[in-house]
Amino acid sequence: MLSKRIIPCLDVRNGRTTKGIRFKNNVDIGDPVQMAKYYYEQGADELVFYDITASNERRDIMIDVVRGVAETIFIPFSVGGGIRSLENMRSVLLAGAEKVSVNSAAIRNPSILSDGAKAFGSQCIVLGMDVKAVQRSERIPSGYEMVIDGGRVFTGLDALRWAIEAEGLGAGEICLNSIDADGTQKGYELDLTALISGSVNIPVIASGGAGSIDHIYDVLTKGRADAALVASIVHYGRVSIADIKSDLHSRHVKVRNKW
Amino acid sequence: MGAAGKALKDLKDLGLDEVLKKQFAGGKPILGICLGAQIILDRSEENETPCLGFIPGVAKRFPQDLSSSKEEKIKIPHMGWNSLDIIGFHPVLRDTTPDDEFYFVHSFYPSPATYSHVLATSHHGIRFPAVLGSSNLVAVQFHPEKSGRSGLRLLDNFCKWDGCQPPFMIRRSPICSAKE
Numbered sequence: 001m002l003s004k005r006i007i008p009c010l011d012v013r014n015g016r017t018t019k020g021i022r023f024k025n026n027v028d029i030g031d032p033v034q035m036a037k038y039y040y041e042q043g044a045d046e047l048v049f050y051d052i053t054a055s056n057e058r059r060d061i062m063i064d065v066v067r068g069v070a071e072t073i074f075i076p077f078s079v080g081g082g083i084r085s086l087e088n089m090r091s092v093l094l095a096g097a098e099k100v101s102v103n104s105a106a107i108r109n110p111s112i113l114s115d116g117a118k119a120f121g122s123q124c125i126v127l128g129m130d131v132k133a134v135q136r137s138e139r140i141p142s143g144y145e146m147v148i149d150g151g152r153v154f155t156g157l158d159a160l161r162w163a164i165e166a167e168g169l170g171a172g173e174i175c176l177n178s179i180d181a182d183g184t185q186k187g188y189e190l191d192l193t194a195l196i197s198g199s200v201n202i203p204v205i206a207s208g209g210a211g212s213i214d215h216i217y218d219v220l221t222k223g224r225a226d227a228a229l230v231a232s233i234v235h236y237g238r239v240s241i242a243d244i245k246s247d248l249h250s251r252h253v254k255v256r257n258k259w
Numbered sequence: 260m261g262a263a264g265k266a267l268k269d270l271k272d273l274g275l276d277e278v279l280k281k282q283f284a285g286g287k288p289i290l291g292i293c294l295g296a297q298i299i300l301d302r303s304e305e306n307e308t309p310c311l312g313f314i315p316g317v318a319k320r321f322p323q324d325l326s327s328s329k330e331e332k333i334k335i336p337h338m339g340w341n342s343l344d345i346i347g348f349h350p351v352l353r354d355t356t357p358d359d360e361f362y363f364v365h366s367f368y369p370s371p372a373t374y375s376h377v378l379a380t381s382h383h384g385i386r387f388p389a390v391l392g393s394s395n396l397v398a399v400q401f402h403p404e405k406s407g408r409s410g411l412r413l414l415d416n417f418c419k420w421d422g423c424q425p426p427f428m429i430r431r432s433p434i435c436s437a438k439e
Binding site: 001002003005040045074075076098121122123172173198201202203224226227256257258259 | 261262327331332334335336337338339340341356358359360362364365382383402404405406407408409410411
């Protein structure tokens with residue numbers, strides 16, 4: 001039986017990680033490769049790197065990061081942020097990432113999902129979804145709308161409809177981020193996660209809102225998520241990956257406990 | 260990684276299918292990973308592809324609409340960490356225990372014609388063969404290179420293996436396709 005995955009998310013700007021202050025053991029918290037190694041050794045099941053660089057030279061810097069990470073850790077990792085073309089995907093995958101995550105680019109140009117899946121296989125195409133709860137309407141029957149550009153722009157696209165469409169186009173996994181819950185540390189958006197996860201046949205990674213291990217437990221059980229993305233809760237040293245896993249294990253959630 | 264049809268075509272275009280056949284017959288240790296654990300069989304249901312035929316059998320697609328004992332929908336591809344039920348001793352699996360988990364990503368699984376080639380199984384809605392062995396060939400459906408220390412140890416074992424099948428194997432028969 002599959003284990004539920006715990007996936008730390010690292011934001012990278014200009015080749016440096018931007019969060020993580022209370023690290024011990026001489027870990028350079030700005031160095032993505034060292035951060036990756038730290039989480040790998042802590043028992044992370046997978047990592048997500050999100051490139052938030054705004055400049056044009058971003059690609060080359062990020063490719064170096066990806067290559068360094070791939071040489072250092074032996075678990076899967078994905079790269080998102082600024083992936084707009086098959087060429088972007090190819091360079092990130094060739095540098096050693098398992099998966100690429102596309103978000104706004106897939107909404108603007110859905111064929112990037114099918115083209116990517118055809119070229120590299122569905123297993124490496126992750127659909128990133130930023131979602132906001134809205135009034136149910138004819139246009140947004142699920143009451144969840146896709147947003148882009150960090151939640152500032154509403155797209156008029158129903159989140160549930162988009163998830164199902166993206167699966168059909170070839171997305172192999174969904175990373176589902178609730179803009180409402182993101183940064184609150186008050187828990188994941190359970191209704192949204194359960195709705196999407198129960199409606200598609202591909203794995204769903206829940207993102208946004210983790211403030212305690214209880215929140216992670218809830219989203220993996222009530223929220224029916226296949227994996228939980230964690231950021232601040234682990235970056236600031238409040239709990240470790242091992243704490244999360246031993247707690248989940250004691251509550252009969254199957255997690256990988258030997259690493 | 261990839262699809263069986265394309266993989267076989269690429270191997271043929273490069274002449275690597277003949278190289279592999281020769282090396283397999285010559286006794287060189289060979290490790291198949293992921294798609295490499297499927298195309299060593301006679302054929303694959305994926306694109307109905309005739310394959311290398313090192314081990315008799317077929318690569319099959321996971322059935323649709325599987326559900327777990329907890330009535331949870333089983334998602335395909337089988338993506339993530341899963342454990343092994345080891346049923347035949349092999350040097351490449353040395354020190355691998357039921358606690359070890361490995362990273363899988365696949366929609367098809369190898370189904371050899373006889374259980375004697377199954378060294379370990381895993382479970383995802385159905386029980387399926389996850390490690391196969393035949394003389395100097397070992398094939399794993401998961402990715403040892405992405406399976407942390409458990410995977411690195413398996414790769415280390417493979418590098419130290421002389422390609423000889425152990426003189427006797429402690430076996431028990433796998434229960435394949437039985438729902439748990």
